[in-house]
Amino acid sequence: MAATLTKAKRRKPSNFGQDNLVGYLFIGPWLAAFFLFTLIPIAVSLVLSFTDYNVLSNSGDFIGLDNFQRMFFEDRRYARSVNATLKYVVFAVPLRLVFALGVAMLLNTWRRGVGVYRAAFYAPSIVGGSIAVAVMWREIFGNDGLVNFTLNLLGIEGPNWLGRPETAIWTLIILAAWQFGSPMLIFLAGLKNIPRHLYESAEIDGANAFQRFLRITLPMLTPIIFFNLIMQLISGFMVFTQAFIVTQGKPLDTTLFYALYVYRRAFELNEMGYASAMAWVMLMVIALLTALVFRSSSYWVHYESDEGPA
């Protein structure tokens, strides 16, 4: 009896460490992969960004800030890739969020078969970044594709969507808007969390649907909007697959997104040093923008638990 007691006593502090060990063991595979395939490469790429490392010759020298100088002052295509990416983010992110919220509100009602619709609307996002969707998009907007076929029936001769510099990027922006599934699901969860009694009392006070949306739904949803905005902003800057498959950055570099240009430099021209420098600039810009959005959040994000402005 006494023995077991002391054993139990002694076990308590050491047990804590053991629990931790088990925990670390469980996340071990992830941790190992994280260090090996994410953290270390990130650190290496920072070093590489100050070199002219070439993949094929497997060698490079430190060249200080030359890569950055070249990027900002000499590389015309770099400027174009920044343009294309900014245009994409500015239009695709808000569009996707608006679509996501709109559809989420439609699906936030209890009608028959709403589950089917939810699944159906979410489906494009699951296959979203995939090659298959991009290939399909190319067919839809192709010269004899679905869009031009439909326009033809209406007696309109559609333009060459993917071939014209004015329209090519818009096909990719529309593709992004169409892939609204994951922010939609998050919006849907947010909508379900808004207490019904707020709507009921507003209705009694005579607020119409638009007023209820503006005064209740939107403010109550701001934390969700904030979260979705950050996530979409980050993924918007990193857009790659769509341009890689659908347009190859053409025409006239109007869809040469930043990540695609980094890929070209790194893996097609083997200029890993220069590409690393580009990637780090991108990381800084995203970090800065995210910080700005975070800063601004105190002005527009409404938290239920807040004590209000001090």
Place this chain on the structure above:
Amino acid sequence: MKNRKLVFILIAIALLVLPTLLAAAQDQTVVRISWWGSQNRHDRTIATIELYEELNPDIDIVYEFQGWGDHWTKLSTQAAGGELPDIMQHDYARIEEWVANGLLMPLDGYIGSGVIDTMNIADSSLAGGMVDGQMYGINLGNNSEVFTLDTDAFAAAGLELPALDWTWTQFEEIANQIQDALGIHGIGVLTSDQLWKSQYMGCCDQWAYAPDGMSLGYEDDQPLIDYYNMLLRLQESGGMQSYEDSVARGDQGVEAQLIVSQEAAMAYHWSNQIVAVWNASGPERNFVMYPIPRPEGGQSQNYIKPSMFFAVTSQAKNPDEAAAFIDWFVNSVEANEILEAERGVPVSSVVRESLLPNLGAAQAEMFNYLGLIEMDNSPIRPADPAAHADVVGNIFGPEFVEPVMYGMISPEEAAPYLREEANRILAAQ
């Protein structure tokens, strides 16, 4: 439930590990090989490999294949990781760069010892694979650029076939006549960098790059300007597919050329690709191969080049077995009966002669065409400088071809910029 999951995971692991274990148990030597190409080439090469494995049960050939662009992306990454296959398909435009970086193995020892038998291969066919006096790539077939004409379309348009030494002026006329008569394009876009490289052969006996590769090889922009003005006229008239349309379609490989789908009556490609083009078009179609048109009073813009090489990499784990496979691939009649000259006209005279009686229509036309080019051609130029991909990918395409073909800038304005920027990149190598 948990148990079932465990069993499932164990089975999955077993399935993953099993092939390796089996291979080890059978004590086979693994030779890894990687090539680029069209579906037609993939099918033929895989069938050839299977035959080799049947004949050599102790050899296991593990293959990877991909399109042209992905080939280089993948292999340069593998090179950095020390994971190159034993054999890789190589190209005249890139072999210098790879040798300079110590990634390929000289094959002279294997040739000397007879592992790779070159008795029946002409020196001129081997020369392209030499870098600094050593052999790094075994030529898999002879090749030249070609304009393929659809004779049925010509007949339908009421057009005579041109003379073999046709000029660009005649070509432009024909392309327009086809558009007028049949409502299809004369030809797909002709903006490939290859045509830029050989542009100056016809008029001026020059090449896009200087012999040392440190600058452009021509002084006068006018022939290039004239050529692009012709392309602009053809794009306008529909004699050539519009650049815009080619962008919208994307690069879908040689089998997606307009001539295959009868949306054009002519096509520009490498001579070996006629096998894939004809195969995709169907046996009922009729094609004839023509040299590149030449300038008025100019000389041939065609030259004969090794279509591609097999090279043994310096990271090869089993170079002896790799060399033996290359020897068989090049010299064996059996292998080449399957390959059917899809990589160009075989370099071994024995193979060529044994194939002759049973050639398919495409192969017969290609053999005939290469014979024709042998009579009248320009000499092959040095392999492309290491910065070639940079010049083409970052300057020639986006700063010259695209703005010109979209009418943003005239060829007269764009050509000097191309020269200036290309020279800057070439000098900085």
